[in-house]
Amino acid sequence: MNFVALATVIAFTLACAAGAFVLRNLIRSVLLLVGAWTGIALYFLAAGAEFAAFAQFLIYVGAVSMVALFAVLLTRGGRPGGDAPSVAPSRSGRLWAVLAGAAVFGVLAATILRTPLGTSGSPPAPLPVREFGRELMGAQAPALLEAGVLLTAALIGAVVLAAPDKPKP
Amino acid sequence: MTNLLIIVVLVGFFAGLFAVMTWAERKLLGRVQNRPGPNRTGPFGLLQPVADGIKMLTKEDIVPQDCDRVLHFLAPVVMVAFSILTFAVIPYGRHWVPVDLDCGVLYFFAVGAGTELAVFMAGWASHNKYAVLAAMRALAQLISYELPLLLSWTPVVMVSGTLSAQGIVLAQAGWRLGFIPRWNVLTPWGAVGFLLFLVAAVAECNRSPFDLPEAESELIAGHLTEYSGFKYALFFMAEYFGMSALSAMAVTLFLGGWGAPLPGLAFVPTPLWFLGKLFVLLFGFIWLRATWPRLRLDQLTRLGWTGLLPLCLINLIAAAVWWAGRDWSGPGQIARWLVTGACIGVPLAALLRRNAARHPRRTYAYAAA
Numbered sequence: 054m055n056f057v058a059l060a061t062v063i064a065f066t067l068a069c070a071a072g073a074f075v076l077r078n079l080i081r082s083v084l085l086l087v088g089a090w091t092g093i094a095l096y097f098l099a100a101g102a103e104f105a106a107f108a109q110f111l112i113y114v115g116a117v118s119m120v121a122l123f124a125v126l127l128t129r130g131g132r133p134g135g136d137a138p139s140v141a142p143s144r145s146g147r148l149w150a151v152l153a154g155a156a157v158f159g160v161l162a163a164t165i166l167r168t169p170l171g172t173s174g175s176p177p178a179p180l181p182v183r184e185f186g187r188e189l190m191g192a193q194a195p196a197l198l199e200a201g202v203l204l205t206a207a208l209i210g211a212v213v214l215a216a217p218d219k220p221k222p
Numbered sequence: 223m224t225n226l227l228i229i230v231v232l233v234g235f236f237a238g239l240f241a242v243m244t245w246a247e248r249k250l251l252g253r254v255q256n257r258p259g260p261n262r263t264g265p266f267g268l269l270q271p272v273a274d275g276i277k278m279l280t281k282e283d284i285v286p287q288d289c290d291r292v293l294h295f296l297a298p299v300v301m302v303a304f305s306i307l308t309f310a311v312i313p314y315g316r317h318w319v320p321v322d323l324d325c326g327v328l329y330f331f332a333v334g335a336g337t338e339l340a341v342f343m344a345g346w347a348s349h350n351k352y353a354v355l356a357a358m359r360a361l362a363q364l365i366s367y368e369l370p371l372l373l374s375w376t377p378v379v380m381v382s383g384t385l386s387a388q389g390i391v392l393a394q395a396g397w398r399l400g401f402i403p404r405w406n407v408l409t410p411w412g413a414v415g416f417l418l419f420l421v422a423a424v425a426e427c428n429r430s431p432f433d434l435p436e437a438e439s440e441l442i443a444g445h446l447t448e449y450s451g452f453k454y455a456l457f458f459m460a461e462y463f464g465m466s467a468l469s470a471m472a473v474t475l476f477l478g479g480w481g482a483p484l485p486g487l488a489f490v491p492t493p494l495w496f497l498g499k500l501f502v503l504l505f506g507f508i509w510l511r512a513t514w515p516r517l518r519l520d521q522l523t524r525l526g527w528t529g530l531l532p533l534c535l536i537n538l539i540a541a542a543v544w545w546a547g548r549d550w551s552g553p554g555q556i557a558r559w560l561v562t563g564a565c566i567g568v569p570l571a572a573l574l575r576r577n578a579a580r581h582p583r584r585t586y587a588y589a590a591a
Contacts, residue, residue: 084339084343103324104325107328110335111328114336115331115335115336119361123358123365212527212531
C-alpha cells in the first residue's frame with residue numbers, strides 16, 4: 054500500500070473514531086466506531102498481517118458491533134432519530150473524566166515509547182498462516198489457552214444465566 | 223486486465239444466477255403449493271425475471287421524510303458490496319480460484335459479517351416501528367447464530383490444516399476403499415458439521431424458517447418496509463448472493479468442492495461438479511422455504527444457544543479425536559470411526575432425550591378430534 058492510501062486509511066480511522074466520540078446519537082456513534090475498526094483492519098492488511106486483519110473485521114464488525122448495537126437499541130438513545138439523554142456533567146465529573154483520559158493516554162504513551170520497535174529499512178515478509186498457527190500453538194500456547202478457557206467459561210456462564218430456571222417442585 | 227475480466231465474469235454469472243433463481247424459486251414454490259407459478263411472461267414464465275427487473279428499475283424510489291437519509295441509502299449498497307466480495311475466494315474449479323488467499327475461509331466469513339450490519343442499518347434508518355423491530359430481531363438472530371456458524375467449520379480447518387479454500391478442497395481429494403470420496407461430509411464429525419453449517423447458514427441468510435426480520439405476516443416486510451424500487455431489488459439480490467455464496471462455501475468445506483463423486487467421473491470438467499453440488503444446495507434452500515413454518519423468536523434463540531452451540535463444541539472434540547487417529551491403520555481405522563462416532567452420538571442422544579423430555583410432542587385440538 055502506498056503512502057497516500059495508508060494516509061487515507063489512517064485519516065479515515067481517526068475521523069471515524071473522533072466522530073464516534075462527538076456525535077450525540079448513539080447508533081451513529083457505534084456505526085462510526087465500526088468504521089474505525091474497519092480502518093484498523095485495513096491498516097493490518099497494509100502491514101501484511103492478513104490473519105489479524107480478517108480476524109479484526111470478523112470479531113469487531115461481525116460480533117462486537119452487534120452486541121453494542123443491541124445494547125444501545127435497548128436504551129432511549131436507540132430510538133430512531135433519538136439522541137442520547139442529555140445529562141449535564143458536573144464540575145467534578147468533568148475533572149475526573151479529564152484525569153482518567155490523561156492517565157490512559159499517559160500509560161499508552163509510556164508503553165509505546167518504551168517498546169523497542171524494529172526500524173529496519175525493508176518491511177518484514179508476511180507470515181504464512183501455517184507459521185502463525187505454529188507460533189500460537191508453540192511459544193504463545195499458554196496465553197492462548199488461558200484466553201480460550203476464560204472465554205469458554207464466560208460463554209457457558211452466559212448460556213447458563215440465560216437458560217430458564219428449573220421449575221420448583 | 224485479467225482481474226477485471228474475472229470480476230465481470232463472476233458478477234455477471236451470479237447476477238444471471240440470481241435472475242434464474244428468482245424464477246426457479248417461484249416455480250418450485252408453486253409446484254409445492256399446487257399452483258402453476260409464473261406462467262404469463264415468455265415460455266414457462268421464463269421472462270418473469272426480466273419483467274421484474276424492468277419494474278424495479280422504473281419504480282419510484284421513495285425515501286421517508288424522517289429517515290436517516292445517509293444510512294437509508296448506504297444499507298442496500300453495503301449489503302450488495304459485501305455479498306459480492308464473498309465470491310472472491312471460492313474455488314469454482316481446479317484452476318478457477320479468483321483469489322487464493324492464505325486465509326481465504328476467514329476472509330469469506332469476515333466479509334460476510336458485514337452484510338449483517340446492513341440489515342440493522344436498513345431497519346434503524348427507516349424510522350419505522352416495524353423496521354426497528356426487524357433490526358432488533360436481526361441482531362438477536364445474528365448474535366445467536368454467528369458463533370455456531372463459525373464453530374461448524376472450525377473442525378474442517380483443524381483437520382485440513384489450512385485456512386485456504388483451495389487447500390481445503392485439495393485436502394478432500396482421493397478415495398476410501400478405492401471409490402468412496404474423502405469428502406468431509408462422509409465422516410462422523412463432517413456430517414454433523416455440515417448439518418450445523420446449513421442450519422446456521424439459513425439463519426444467517428434470514429431465509430425461511432429463520433426469516434424473522436422480514437416476517438411478512440408480522441412485520442409487513444421488516445427492514446424492507448420503507449424500501450422500494452431499485453434499492454429493494456438490491457436487498458433481494460444480496461439475499462440470493464448470500465445464499466449462493468454460503469452454499470458455495472458449504473460445497474467447498476464439506477462436499478469436496480469441485481471434486482468428482484466417483485473415480486470414473488473425473489473426466490467431467492471440475493466447474494460442472496461444483497455447479498451441480500451448488501444447485502443441489504440451492505434447491506434445498508428453496509425446499510426448506512416451501513415446507514417449514516417460521517420459528518418464533520424464543521424458539522430461534524433457544525435452538526441457537528442450547529442446541530447448535532453445544533453440538534458445535536462436541537463436534538470440535540470429535541474432530542480432534544479424528545485428527546489424533548490419522549496415522550492409525552487396519553483395526554485402528556475402525557476404532558477411529560467408532561470412537562469419533564461415539565464422541566458425537568452419545569452426547570447428541572443425551573441432548574435429544576433431554577429436549578424431548580422438556581418439550582413433549584404437541585397435540586392439537588383439531589388433530590385429536
